[in-house]
Structures are given as C-alpha cells and as structure tokens.
Amino acid sequence: MTMFRADLLKGKRILVTGGGTGLGKEMADEFAKLGAELYICGRRGSVLQETANEISKTRNVKVTALECDIRVPDAVEDVMTRIFNEGPLDGLVNNAAGNFISRTKDLSPNAFNAIANIVFHGTFYMTLAAGKRWIEKKHKANVISILTTWVWNGGPFTVPSAMSKAGLNVMTKSLAVEWAPHGIRLNAIAPGPFPTKGAWERLNPGNMRGSAMGSETDSSAGNPMGRVGEMIELRNLATFLMADGCDFLTGETIAIDGAGFLAGGGNFSQLAKLGDTDWENIRNMIKSTNEKDRAKRSV
Numbered sequence: 001m002t003m004f005r006a007d008l009l010k011g012k013r014i015l016v017t018g019g020g021t022g023l024g025k026e027m028a029d030e031f032a033k034l035g036a037e038l039y040i041c042g043r044r045g046s047v048l049q050e051t052a053n054e055i056s057k058t059r060n061v062k063v064t065a066l067e068c069d070i071r072v073p074d075a076v077e078d079v080m081t082r083i084f085n086e087g088p089l090d091g092l093v094n095n096a097a098g099n100f101i102s103r104t105k106d107l108s109p110n111a112f113n114a115i116a117n118i119v120f121h122g123t124f125y126m127t128l129a130a131g132k133r134w135i136e137k138k139h140k141a142n143v144i145s146i147l148t149t150w151v152w153n154g155g156p157f158t159v160p161s162a163m164s165k166a167g168l169n170v171m172t173k174s175l176a177v178e179w180a181p182h183g184i185r186l187n188a189i190a191p192g193p194f195p196t197k198g199a200w201e202r203l204n205p206g207n208m209r210g211s212a213m214g215s216e217t218d219s220s221a222g223n224p225m226g227r228v229g230e231m232i233e234l235r236n237l238a239t240f241l242m243a244d245g246c247d248f249l250t251g252e253t254i255a256i257d258g259a260g261f262l263a264g265g266g267n268f269s270q271l272a273k274l275g276d277t278d279w280e281n282i283r284n285m286i287k288s289t290n291e292k293d294r295a296k297r298s299v
C-alpha cells in the first residue's frame, strides 16, 4: 500500500547507488513514482540502462543511468561532478554493496577487500563527494544508507560485510552531528530479508532451508512474523526518510525486519552446522554467480 501523496518528492533529485537491481531499483522506482528525478549508478551499464528506461517510461520522470565503480575515488568524483553540473542533488541513497557467505577462516585478504572496498570505502567516497558539494553550495540534503541488523549483533559467516556496515552505522551517527549545522541529515535502514536475486544467490545459494534469509515460499525467515519483507514496506520507509517533514530525525538506523533482530536472529549463526563439503558447494555456486555478473561489467 502506498502511504504518500503522488507528488511528495516532486522537485527532488536523488542518486541511488546500485539502483539498477534489487532494493536499489525498488527505492528508485518508488521515488520516481512520487515525482523525483533519478540518477542510478552501478558497474553493469546494460543492467542500469534497462532499469532507467523501464522506470522513466512507467513513471514519466527523468532517470539517468551512470556507469560507475564506487570503489574508485576518481570515478566517484567524475559522476558527482557530472550530476552537480546539471544541478545539486537533494538525496543520496547508499545502497550498492557486495557480500557472500563464507567461513571467515576461508577468506583471503583479497576476499575481504572485495567486500570492504565496495561497502566501507565506496560508500564513504560517495558520501564525501556529495557532502562536500552540499556544504560548499549551502544546499540542504539527505542521505540514507542501507545497512543490516548485524551492525548491532555481529554477522558470523558475513564478517567483511558486518564490519563494513558497522562502520557505516558509525559514519551515519558521526556525520549526522558534524553535518547537521549544514542542513544535511543522515539516516540508515537495516532491512531483514527482502528477497533479491543479488543477495539470494550469494547468501542463500541453493535455497538452503533454515537460512536466515528464508524464501518467498516458506516461513523460515527466522523472525517472529514468520515471513520475509515486502518491497512496498521498504519503499515506504525509504520515502519517509527521504521526504521533507520530519527533518529533526537524523543519525538513526531503523530496522525493518519483523522483529528478527530483537528475537536474537537476523544473522547467519545457524550456518555453524555446515561442514566442509557444504562450504565447498556454496563457494562454487557463489563463484559461478560472480563470474556471470562480472561478464556484464566493463568497469
């Protein structure tokens, strides 16, 4: 159910990182539906362009697809310069991320960096590139970062993601204070399981029953509501945080997880029961997903 009036975000210019797929695409589409002009960025140009075409056609607003690897500071600067040359952004959604399940003992430094460079470094580069322009232009603005509930209780078997997202939780709180005098607010969303191809292929390969992720067809999501999240629920929360009208709200990370975290769940602690062969199979399934996605990237 849509909760908001049809033109709520009219006049706003919003960048959603990783907006070509999954939750980023959902939020971008909702903002466009409510009248915002959109920018979406990611590494797979064809995926982005397809999403931009789809949203601009259905919602009748301008959506610009920008190929950008947020791990590369110069690429982030270029994209931000290009956007601000067309006019200041009003909102940034830090949604792009990388993740996969693995026993931590099996990770190489390179594997750790593959996640941390996207989530921890890349998200900071984006936030800095937007923030310094907002401060210079004295432009009121809004940042939403997409985290996870394991920023509070840890993320066994997803340690590089958990460490990186926890850092972003602290970034949100720190910059909420530092940038409040500049009219910039920063909040974060910690979603429970919301089924997407990108996350499920890397965190629930082979649809392991009993995983914290659950699936659309069973009730194993491991939260007291016994279900996964519905995209409209996430769309509405993101809109509430992005819209004007509750500007005193900043520095908060809001869970939307059916009380999964409060009930002691939301992470992958139950994977401790898996053995060597299980992990070998999981790794192979994830690597095949990564290879297929990489084939579509030019950056």
Ligand code: HXC
Residues within 6 Å of the ligand: 097, 098, 099, 100, 101, 102, 106, 107, 108, 109, 110, 111, 112, 114, 115, 148, 161, 191, 192, 193, 198, 199, 202, 203, 266, 282, 283, 284, 286, 287, 290, 291, 293, 294
């Ligand atoms: C152990 C692995 C591995 C695995 C890769 N590696 N998969 N190690 N187990 N399953 C290692 C590789 O061997 C390599 O190390 C290093 O990681 C880099 O792997 P590449 O495949 O070369 O990396 P790259 O092409 O840069 O891909 C980055 C990626 C990929 C993060 C690994 O998955 C990606 O681009 N993902 C983007 C989309 C995504 O992840 N979406 C899901 C978000 S969901 P060596 O040492 O061999 O060189 C999410 C939270 C959901 O974040 C929360 C739910 C509750």
Ligand code: NAP
Residues within 6 Å of the ligand: 017, 018, 019, 020, 021, 022, 023, 024, 041, 042, 043, 044, 045, 047, 068, 069, 070, 071, 094, 095, 096, 097, 098, 099, 118, 122, 146, 147, 148, 190, 191, 192, 193, 194, 195, 196, 197, 198, 199, 293
């Ligand atoms: P997804 O579809 O795989 O989204 C990840 C997006 O990030 C992709 O569009 C990807 O595009 C982009 N991306 C990755 N690396 C990038 C880079 N270096 N530069 C630019 N863009 C990059 O998965 P999702 O489930 O929607 O996840 C979206 C966000 O929600 C993530 O922050 C995730 O941690 C969070 N989250 C998801 C869930 C869930 O249940 N789905 C739960 C909690 C939190 P390219 O590969 O084309 O670059």
